[in-house]
Amino acid sequence: MTASAHTIALLVPGAMGAGIAARLSASGAGTILTNLEGRSEATIQRARSSNMQHASYTEIVERATCIYSVVPPVDAFSLAESVVNAYKAASSTRELIFVDCNAVNPDSVKRMATLFNGTSITFLDGVIIGTPPSETFNPGIYVAAAPNDAAALDSFTRMSTEFGLNIIPLKGEGAGIGDASALKMAHAGIVKGAIGLFTTMILAANAASPSTAEGLLHALNLSQPAFVDLIIRLLPPMPAKAYRFVGEMEEVGGFVGAGSPEAQTFEGLAGTFARVASGVVVAAAEDRPSGEVDLLLEFVEQARETRAKRDD
The missing domain is CATH 1.10.1040 (N-(1-d-carboxylethyl)-l-norvaline Dehydrogenase; domain 2)
Structure with missing residues (x-):
């Protein structure tokens, strides 16, 4: 199998995150980066079984082309802050995509999006509908972007679909951050x-x-x-x-x-x-x-x- 041009990170490997990581990896995405600092032994084992590899936030922002955030709603904002802080601390200017896939309300996700202002990270608003991926089910991942980030949304959709995910981009009149x-x-x-x-x-x-x-x-x-x-x-x-x-x-x-x-x-x-x-x-x-x-x-x-x- 030809090595993927993409390096994907997924934070963090809970049941849903690990399921998505396993689907990505099995479909050709290779090893999925994650951060396991402070995680339980059960989480670490779940990550390993899903072909996930521990990396620091600094390493993630220096290597990843796309970061999926899949965490409990209460942790979504702080995780986005950790990624942005690592990116700025590394004085990075490289382009990558950050997709928040968490159950937060539109006001919360719009506030989160402002964290990425002034960086080369494109923020996408995503949500997961359904149970973790299995042999018989593939959850829907609905994703929206700011109007000027339509190309990044298309790129993310192509990549994630290639690697086995069920991506539904939200486009059309009035579409933007907060819609997903x-x-x-x-x-x-x-x-x-x-x-x-x-x-x-x-x-x-x-x-x-x-x-x-x-x-x-x-x-x-x-x-x-x-x-x-x-x-x-x-x-x-x-x-x-x-x-x-x-x-x-x-x-x-x-x-x-x-x-x-x-x-x-x-x-x-x-x-x-x-x-x-x-x-x-x-x-x-x-x-x-x-x-x-x-x-x-x-x-x-x-x-x-x-x-x-x-x-x-």
Whole structure:
């Protein structure tokens, strides 16, 4: 295989980042650079299994032609700052592309883009929709650029598509930085907002009484069977991701209007996810099951049984 003309860096190798890195590498991109300073042994092993190689930020900005940022929303701005600081400290003028692929609201991503002013780094606004890449699924990566960076957007799209990713550039009238993030906020508000609502109401019903929760499932199966199907599909993976959903719901609140009644809805859902995430952490520390997570998974199992009877 001919060596790629591109050197790609991806920060950092979480489940999504490592999955994307593995897809890139397997499709011809070669070794993917990353930064593993302060990372857990599990993260380091995940990076190795995805053909990722540790490099300092200085080395990354000196070698990479494209940097993907795939981190929890709360870390997105500081990671961009680290890249810019390393670039400036190296007195670099080389051109490269930085793609923020995180669930931050449009105002946040526009503020992030200003960090790159005065450098030769082209900033692209991207979001990932879907689960990590697998043999049967390739998530959509929607990307937008400032109007004068259309050529960089086209170059990024060609390169990433060549290396196996599913890139959807956002073009047309009014397209610019913030559009991909707005798409992510609207999508997260609907999908993860629904997960948060399901979680809140199932836990509230259980708090009233087990019979209330049982009645809730019966009523949903009677009036909204599609909701039962969604609960079965969407709730089981949620507890492990709840800590990430906290920041996403806070960002969605900012998207719909900070301080507005609508924003308070998503702030409340952030609280639900924080409660679940806290329960997971405490239960793990005490080596015991999480009571609320067990309640949710028990509801899901009962939902499966209910659906099976419906389908008979």
